[in-house]
Amino acid sequence: MVKYVAEPFKIKMVEPLKMTTREEREEKLKAANYNVFGLDSDDVYIDCLTDSGTGAMSDTQWAGMMAGDESYAGARGYRKLMKAVKDIFGYEFGQPVHQGRAAEQVLLPSYLKKGQKCVSNMHFDTTRGHVGLLGAKAIDIVVPEAKDTSTYLPFKGNMDTKRLEAYINEVGADQIGVIIMTITNNSAGGQPVSMENLRTTKAIADKHGIPMIIDAARYAENAHFIREREEGYQDKEIIDIVREMFSYAEAFTMSAKKDAIVNMGGLIGVKDSEELYIKVKGLTIPYEGFVTYGGLAGRDLEALSIGLYEGLDKDYLKYRVGQIEYLGGRLKELGVPFQYPVGGHAVFLDAKALLPHIPYYQFPGQALACELYLEAGIRACDIGSYLLDLDPETGEQLESEMEFTRLAIPRRVYTQAHFDVIAEALKNIKERASEIKGYEITWQAPVLRHFTAKLKPIE
Template identity: 60%
Template sequence: MCEYSTLAEPYKIKMVEKISLIPKEEREKRIAEAGYNQFGLKAEDIFIDILTDSGTGAMSDHQWSALMLGDESYAGSRSFYRLEKSVQNITGYKYFVPTHQGRGAENVLFPLLIKEGQDSISNMHFDTTKAHVELNGGRAVDCVIPEAYDTGLNHPFKGNMDNDRLEKIILEKGAENIAFIIITITCNSAGGQPVSLKNIKETKKIADRYGIKIIFDSARFAENAYFIQKREEEYRHCSILEIVREVFSYGDAITMSAKKDGIVNMGGLIAIKEDLELFNGVRTRVVPIEGFPTYGGLSGRDMDALAVGFTEVVEESYLSSRIRQVEYLGKLLSEGGVPIQNPVGGHAVFVDAKKFLPHIPYYNFPAQALCVELYREAGVRGVEIGSFLLGNDPDTGKQLESALELLRLTIPRRVYTDNHMEVVAKALINIYKRRDEIKGYEIEEEPEILRHFTAKLKPVE
């Protein structure tokens, strides 16, 4: 590869969308009206929106062209079969059902596998995954390696499963009380951290020993494969697609929010390796919840765009450019003294709010306070991954304390330039200089589940 090709994005920009920064006094007003919850802000209130990488990426010319091929037949759509071929190509799995997004996949699959009182064990559950486990009478147990909680430690695979602890939990609970093991790639709640293939193989051996299914929560499967290629010597000369296929070979089923590594605005899927009985259960459940099995909540044009997205996401030039931009933001923040999760993950930079705001206790949500302050400072919308998101204990109703209090700066795919990253970094560095002035928040009203989306907060006096 020519050295110059690594210095520029592997694409040209054909269309732009205007954004603007509203005055600071207006930002103060808008965030207060939103109950100090960034999810309550309107899009026009935002200058740089790095709330999520889910469905916020820019599609390619080939994807836009694919939209015109969309077959909107209710049953047996040609678009479905094109997407099925694409999914089978990357996963090696026999069976596939589309869903409108990842949480739709969980809502269809989990009730078929979880019995009341069973545990789901994961490296780390994401918020909707944890919610769907609990809604079906289960308990979500996180089992990531201890190194994940030390943001200053530079470990290549902080998303790894703690397999010694995993086996201890299985022996203590009894294999019959474990619904399944979820491997989240990359491990979002730990900072977008990858899971090594060596670790996945070890987890698979334990799962087979006790007859437990492995499900991949695979929203960022290609980014995880890129880190494997760069950090595991054994796979240095493998293609991204070869690594992806090997990773999935150690699972029994997949849930995916394709709004991430599918590089589309809407889409998800369930893929099942070979369990026909489970597949038939999925096909039955998907009809009343998502839609007919050959569209599952998606239009034909969405399925065609996703089929193309799955071919583009495994291109090394794309992944290299994408991850380099995330690393660039991390580098700027580190040079400015801002504490972040090291090494930088695949889709986001995670600011360590515990270190940034040590004077704010977990029950006053330091990462949420930092999220609000970033919007006030520069019109930038990030998201809290900490005690506010973690919520209350389902048994006692008391606030849980998260091991990590993180502000996630999530970079949409092929959307922003490095100049935007510099604005974000400058804003956080400015806030860091006056961090002692920042106050925490308390909840005024909240729903029972997934409260961080709609809860209202107020500043602590």
Template identity: 65%
Template sequence: MAIKFIPEPFRIKSVEPLRMLSREDREEKIREANYNLFYLRGEDCYIDLLTDSGTNAMSQDQWAGVMRGDEAYAGASSYYKLIEAGKDIFGYGYIQPVHQGRAGEKVLFPLLLSKDKIAISNMFFDTTRAHVELAGARCIDCTVPEAKQPSVRAPFKGNMDVARLEQIIDEYGPETVGLIVVTITNNSAGGQPVSVQNIRDVAAIAKRYGVPLNIDAARYAENAFFVQRDEPEFKDASIKAIIRETFSYGDTFTISAKKDGIVNMGGLIGVKDADSPLVLKVKTNCISYEGFFTYGGLSGRDLEALAIGLYEGIDKDYLRYRIGQVEYLAARLDDADIAYQSPVGGHGVFVDAAAMFPQIPYAEFPGQVLAIELYKEAGIRTCDIGSYMLGNDPDTGEQLRADFEFTRLAIPRRVYTQAHTDVMADALIAIKQRAGQATRGYRITWEPPILRHFQAHLAPIV
């Protein structure tokens, strides 16, 4: 039998009730939240697409693992299960658990970066950018040109611009480059995958100049799925084999396991060489920031669930369904002529808010405009991936202009059904039909000095 859409490779055993507030209530809630969707209560969101990080549904095996979790402060059996799984999947000599991805960056980056250094990436996500800057260094994005054209359908739009990477290193001097970061998939560019060949090329440059290469790999399994599908060399390779090949080119990795690890809390640092002096430094920072290195800020039950989730996240049937769910939403947007970063990435749809609201300038945050309209329309919480998130120039304090003005619909894993996905599409279609009525966007009335989009207050410009 031919199946039109990829069905869920699971059935539902437990449900969480949802409620849909009235339009009037939603408008009041977003006003009370100072037009910042991070301030909304989760219970006031009918469909929560703010992030796919830690919002996943765990399996029956993971919940059983929660009951088996060993809560010993040091040397818990759950720790050793996680370490064995991490070494098996990623092939690194040392694996350090931390409570989430940004904790891994806080532990690792100050060991590699300092004042007057730069870090280069195919594109830094907001929290990674913040931890580079907190370490005293500066970020430089080096994305392939086609990634900056949402309507252009090309494979591996998350790739590093290799020629530009070498130019930057020569321009600043190899001694100034503290770290190269390859983000897979490339979140800020729309969840776009990175080819293994591109990582090889980046690794060769890093080795030639003596610069360490870190793989920021929150969505490593989704990236491997795209590699298997779209990179001919790997069409017959297993997902696990692709992951091992991908990670073999890095010196270190950081992972927010709250994504492809399919857990609600957890992260990992990897150091390829278990005998590297860096390992002791990672352990020392972990003890200072996260707790003893055999639990790394996680309970034993979290360690146990993650050890199981790492394997569930690389299952081919699951990944086919996972990507298929996002492609279904993208297909509905294609039918409605709604622009997004195409082809669709792995963990969500990045709607081109600048195309939907061409009359709203970047400094009035069209990505945030669409996010707020989605909440008003259907109780859907999303977030801006654009100039609002990018923030201000650290030297001048002036608003930076992002390469994109996206509104990200990040799809939690194993959580929402096709009917929920239709609600997302219908809401976007309704907003597009009246998009021309919006004349102004939003202004910031208060903001913190770093990672402002989490806490800033906004107001409509009238």
């Protein structure tokens, strides 16, 4: 029997949840055009749509918000945040923005031109979208073991460095604008990247004169996995592991709504290039606001500067990842397939294995997400072919290498009993999996369609 890791905190405020019947959920899902993003949160019992901005802030963060300086320029929170950036990441320059996709919008134009390639261990949806908006093409080169969801590998998020070298030689280094290392690798199942892999990828990038940056949304969870699984790091402090990780990149983007445990916020870090930082500031002002607030209120800057440190606490990280491992352990006992081992922020259900009768163009990951809501009011999301936009050249439906349904767990929000409800719901779904039908899209936006697309069940 898998053991639950007890919370390293006590609860001092609660938010009531609404219970619904299956009949009510059927009506709600149909009204949302079978897109879980269209559901009202009040109609969701356990919300695993995302771990982005959905965490519970600490009393220290809330106290910091009350002391926030709301000056337009030069607020105290900005100075405090820049001090944290230098201390934690070892970077000379930092730029707050309102969230991760804003960081991509501001930073990526300095690296990518129309017709170029952007190579990553795996791009997540907004990164892929911004690469496409710049007229470039996103190329994923994750290790092949990431596709084997049943076999244990400590670092399934790694870049396939042999394939990377071969790809650079094939297309030419001048055709590749930037290499992005996503840590942890969300699209591969929240899987971590090893320090050795970061180091080797950086060496390849330097050899060919290609800049390397980090998508740092879940950097603390990645550091925890390195400490737990990589030889030579067991006795190192998390912050020291983080500093080494970021030493292998020249810049980073971050959605701070994940590991910094805030409801809104993002960051750009620039290691030491003043020229690059000037470009970042130049785009921040028209897109986000003046450089010392970057689209955030002063109270948000305070909460972010505190949360960056709270997310590095080793007891918190043990509990955080332990929650995901508990849910994964329950599902393993029940025979429900998922990306094994679990990632740091989510359990990625293997919808292709659970629903083999549903082809990729009928979106098994989305079908499972809808079924979870109907079964128990649980909201999850597709990380598979439905997540991918149409091929920009052919207009054809792209096929994802993995068909996942992601159960992303908000930080410091749910308890063991909630995870038992999720496990029981999936047990029931598994027993009637062959009866579940796929979906077709009736309307879609040209970019990042999964947020707003309309669907209907296949009859």
